[in-house]
Amino acid sequence: MLGLKLPTDPRWVNIAEKNIDEILIDHAHCEQKAASTAISLIVSFPEYTDLVQEMIALVKEEMSHFKLVLDKLVAKGVTLGRDRKDLYVVELLKFFPKGGSRTDQLVHRLLYAALIEARSCERFRLLSENLEDKELAKFYRDLMVSEANHYTLFLQFARNYGDLKQVNEKWDALLEYEANIMKNLGTKESIHG
Numbered sequence: 777m778l779g780l781k782l783p784t785d786p787r788w789v790n791i792a793e794k795n796i797d798e799i800l801i802d803h804a805h806c807e808q809k810a811a812s813t814a815i816s817l818i819v820s821f822p823e824y825t826d827l828v829q830e831m832i833a834l835v836k837e838e839m840s841h842f843k844l845v846l847d848k849l850v851a852k853g854v855t856l857g858r859d860r861k862d863l864y865v866v867e868l869l870k871f872f873p874k875g876g877s878r879t880d881q882l883v884h885r886l887l888y889a890a891l892i893e894a895r896s897c898e899r900f901r902l903l904s905e906n907l908e909d910k911e912l913a914k915f916y917r918d919l920m921v922s923e924a925n926h927y928t929l930f931l932q933f934a935r936n937y938g939d940l941k942q943v944n945e946k947w948d949a950l951l952e953y954e955a956n957i958m959k960n961l962g963t964k965e966s967i968h969g
Contacts, residue, residue, distance in 0.1 A: 778894040778897060778898055778924075778927065779894065779947075779951055780894060780895065780898055780951065780954070780955070781951050781952055781954070781955035782954075782955035782958045782959065783898065784898060784899060784902060784958070785963075786902070787963075788899075788902065788963070789902050789903065789906040789907075791963065791964070791965055792902075792903060792907075792965060793906070793907055793908065794965075795965030796907075796909070796912070797849070797852065797854045798965035798966070799903075799965055799966070799967065800845055800848055800849050800852075800854065801849065801854065801856060801857055802860070802862075802965070802966040802967050802969075803845050803967050804842055804845040804846055804849065804856055805856075805859045805860070805862075806862070806896065806967050806968075807838050807839070807841045807842035807845060808838075808842055808859075809862075809865075810834075810838040810841075810889075810892075810893075810926070811834075811835045811838035811839050811842065813885075813889055814831040814832075814834040814835045814838065815831070815835055816885075817831050817882075817885065817886075817889075818831045818832065818835075820881075820882075820885075821878075821882055824882070824937070827933055827937075830929060830933075834926065834929070837922065841919060841922065844915070844919075848912075848915070860966075862966070862968055862969070863961070863964075863968075863969055864892075864895070864957060864961055864966075864968030864969055865892065865968065867957045868888060868891065868892070868953075868954060868957060869888065871888075871949075871950055871953050872884040872887075872888075872946075872950075879937060879938060880938075882934075882937055882938075883934045883937055883938035883943055883946070884946075886930045886931070886933050886934035886937070887930070887931070887934050887943070887946060887947055887950055888950075889926075889930040890926075890927050890928075890929075890930035890931040890934065890947075891927075891950060891951070891954055892968070893923050893924075893926040893927035893930060894923075894924075894927040895954070895958075895968055896923045896967060896968070897920050897923035897924045897927055899967055899968070900916045900917075900919050900920035900923055901916075901917075901920050903916040904916040904917035904920055931947070934947070
């Protein structure tokens with residue numbers, strides 16, 4: 777369903793489980809960034825009313841997810857701490873060239889967002905199926921569904937706003953590029969790394 781070309785190395789789950797506090801910290805920052813991305817799309821493309829309305833709802837949802845993750849951290853006595861660079865996203869953002877038309881810029885941002893949500897969904901599925909902590913496993917199962925919805929939302933907007941054939945070609949190429957990125961990741965205690 778997600779279209780990812782390279783699944784996460786199953787050993788990542790072992791790393792995640794042994795470092796679950798770090799995973800939760802990174803996850804909290806990911807939720808903040810997802811909300812920030814939605815706000816950025818509203819600010820940058822206010823003329824797309826349907827996108828703006830969906831992004832408002834998404835900001836609320838992502839911030840509620842942030843609160844849920846933060847509550848888990850607080851309950852464990854863990855401090856959120858400062859954000860760290862997400863090497864996955866840094867590498868992903870190198871795919872599309874800077875510039876182009878406003879429509880191209882919008883489509884590229886939507887495709888990036890769709891892919892990040894798809895990879896998050898895949899990672900949440902792995903956590904939900906493999907964590908020994910059943911409460912945390914259910915937590916990730918519930919969030920996985922939201923990530924899948926966000927992935928399809930962003931991808932559908934990209935297909936609606938851009939030329940469908942070109943968007944699909946860009947999406948396929950981005951998926952291939954992301955698979956190459958993933959070959960060097962999966963060894964860190966982070967949601968994407």
